Amino acid sequence: MTHVQSMLDAYPKDLGNIDKAKLVECIQACFECAQTCTACADACLSEDMVAELTKCIRTNLDCVDVCTATGKILSRHAGHDTATTRAVLEACRIACKACADECGQHASMHRHCGVCAEACRRCEAACADLLASLA
């Protein structure tokens, strides 16, 4: 997603004190995680042992919804130190941690869960880093 940086560079107003590198990383991680979790939920549905993966599927779907919202909210620049941005980042960090923990348990058995856990860990870290930089 090379355009995330280009769009920040093309923004017509001052972006304030935000750490632009951390913001770019977090937006990219959110969209990547939303896609990967969507695909992981679907791959779980294709496993013969789907009945044992229902918690994983739900955790994936919740993570998709939070990451999609967070990636879009971060793509707006109404002032990144607002209470909404902080709360959404915190929710996204928690949802990604939950999904990484859940998918991580099946990583050795299902490769898609391993890839997904990685995408979730990256997004969890990106949310935590951006949150810390806002403090």
Add this chain to the structure above:
Amino acid sequence: MTHVQSMLDAYPKDLGNIDKAKLVECIQACFECAQTCTACADACLSEDMVAELTKCIRTNLDCVDVCTATGKILSRHAGHDTATTRAVLEACRIACKACADECGQHASMHRHCGVCAEACRRCEAACADLLASLA
């Protein structure tokens, strides 16, 4: 949205200790608020004084994203006392409060902002009520 209740009644497993009335109200409020804020952002774009409403539009769009995610996550029943559910409800409460405050300032001038502030206040209260009942 009469189906919210019907779908809870038709759920094949135990829903746990959740307060079903508060859950129904919160799901309905989230979807209603997502629609109303989408429409309010668009109505603001149609105002001649749109240049003075850009903060309102952004707050509306952020609120849409959080309410959509929250309404969907609450429509899943993976256990409503998870950290993700709590964090998302808190983010939704905050986003709705921010949007109600912003739209409330233009309610006397723009009727759509008045309707929208009402939808946001309802959703803010529903999130706070459901959160309190989970504690």
Add this chain to the structure above:
Amino acid sequence: MTHVQSMLDAYPKDLGNIDKAKLVECIQACFECAQTCTACADACLSEDMVAELTKCIRTNLDCVDVCTATGKILSRHAGHDTATTRAVLEACRIACKACADECGQHASMHRHCGVCAEACRRCEAACADLLASLA
């Protein structure tokens, strides 16, 4: 969703030739269907026979995504006779038909699929009606 009508009434510009009653019905049906299909996918995941319901879950999830997009696009009034609006309404009609057909097959066994089929049929009809009125 009583605010759909209120927001149309509060719109600051002319809405053009659109049939307002059909538009209200279609917006409401889209948001209702998005919620119901989200809940139906989750209820299917809670069925002991989930392995036989994976097609239903995927059809539900696809329907959620199209209905959410359509409900939001219809809530904007950039001119409802655009090619985008028509194409999205057609996609929504098709996704709702597919989901109604699929859920309808399990309605006698799973009450949530029966409720969901009803929500999908309503949305399919609302999209078809609105499309016909635009022609």
Add this chain to the structure above:
Amino acid sequence: MTHVQSMLDAYPKDLGNIDKAKLVECIQACFECAQTCTACADACLSEDMVAELTKCIRTNLDCVDVCTATGKILSRHAGHDTATTRAVLEACRIACKACADECGQHASMHRHCGVCAEACRRCEAACADLLASLA
């Protein structure tokens, strides 16, 4: 978005006759376009001449919704030759074309519209290519 390919490679069932390279490109283009259009709408809101950009903002927001839905639906593999997939791809192609045309008109004045037009053209082409390969 390097995980799109990894997740396809890790899919536990046969993907059917789909052209995997075109599918990867289309999923990536949809998520990229959703992010870029979200950012472009926000950048337009920050322009002093926002009153002249309201059509562009609406077109951006519609494009976000269709691209998000399409990217998620393509990330599921329920059979890519379904009527829903085709209709959604067609709607996405049309929404991206509309947004590319609109943003393209302001590309010389607003750099963000130029970047956005590029993302939309890429997504329009990716949808058209994938559609043609399904025929």
